[in-house]
Amino acid sequence: MILSEFDNISITGISVALPTKQYKIEDFIGKFGEETVRKFSDITGVKSLYRSQLTQTASDLGFEAANNLFQKKQINHDEIDLLIFVTCKPDYRLPSSVSVIHKRLKLKKECACFDINLGCSGYINGLLTAYSLLNNSDCTKILLVTGDTSIRTISERDKSSYMLFGDCGSATLIEKQDTSNKAYFSVRSDGKRFKSIIVPAGAFRNIGASEEEVLCADDNYRSLYNTYMQGLNVFNFTISDVPKMIKEFMDLIKTDVNTYDCFAFHQANLFILKKLLKKLKIPSERFHVSIDKYGNTSSNTIPLVIADRYANSEKKDLRLFLSGFGIGLSWGCVDVSIDSDVILPLYFTDRFYNIKISDYYYKEIEL
């Protein structure tokens, strides 16, 4: 097991952005029927979702979260030494979406930036990358941005996924700081199961694949440009590999479930969360669920859980256990302490980067 330990690094800001358009689970009855929707909601826990207009991308949501953080915390843009963007829904094939965010945030040229292509484990891997670079370079402040609009590749006739995913963006500021708080990380991957969650076409492996939707084994229609989730494989992975890692991690760092104020887990679905809670014997009052309000928001679920639970909280010093798991397959967990004062209330916006198609063809790139 990879175990990373850090000190003198802190999370000093968390901001989460959501689109304003809310869908109630009942809104899907017309598409899938009352019984299907009721059973789905009972087992997944989803009661509502927030989704973007087609014009608003994952990078727009991430940018809005970051811009909100900069404004509310009065952060000087020139202080950011590195920008990381985690997404599965990039703006373009090229360049990385992080370049667009870098421009829009007016960050300095000395601020390096790169994308990480991960989903539900993305926040953990992004955080680990930020902590590692702070620990091994002269960087002092890193901005980790996440954003996803999972619905973009989900078939409208996929009853197992269409009602599950919501859109969201987040921004987390991490900086070197004299502090006695330690942070611990562990991450794992299993490439053998890369097909468990996949969009097979649209990139460069299956060029020219048919766009025809076909009836799949699970009675859902999809094209190769849609997200395929082998639900049972993912379910089995989540209730076996994930708790195994968490137990081993806590044994290694000599903590237990009572060490933490809150367990902020990726919000896969309510049934899986209940299984993890019981398997790990986590006291329910220390386990926050937000899937009922926002659905599964991919790499954003962990900061969204933290903001949903602790924005405006009176409790100051929090020791949190974070865990993300999904596409790859990949999974990881973090033991981190934060001050609740750094967590901003949820920010709702439909703003987007209004760049016209003609701008790509006829204008010189701004310098």
Added chain:
Amino acid sequence: MTNKEKYIKVFAEVLNISNEQVNEELKLHSVSSWDSIGHMSLISAFEDTFDIFIDTEDILVFNSFCSGIEILKKYDIEI
């Protein structure tokens, strides 16, 4: 209601199939409603009906009408 009647009722109600379709031939994916959501719903319904908590190791091998009977035996539920 006997345990067998309860067992059949769970399959029929969760998977939205007739009691006659609940037999030894019933397996994961043999009816379209036994997908991942149906699977989780079945486990949840068995836990509620028989007041048990099914361990991960048992969930991983539950894939048919017959295997469910064997799993429930481990929790002292005779079908």
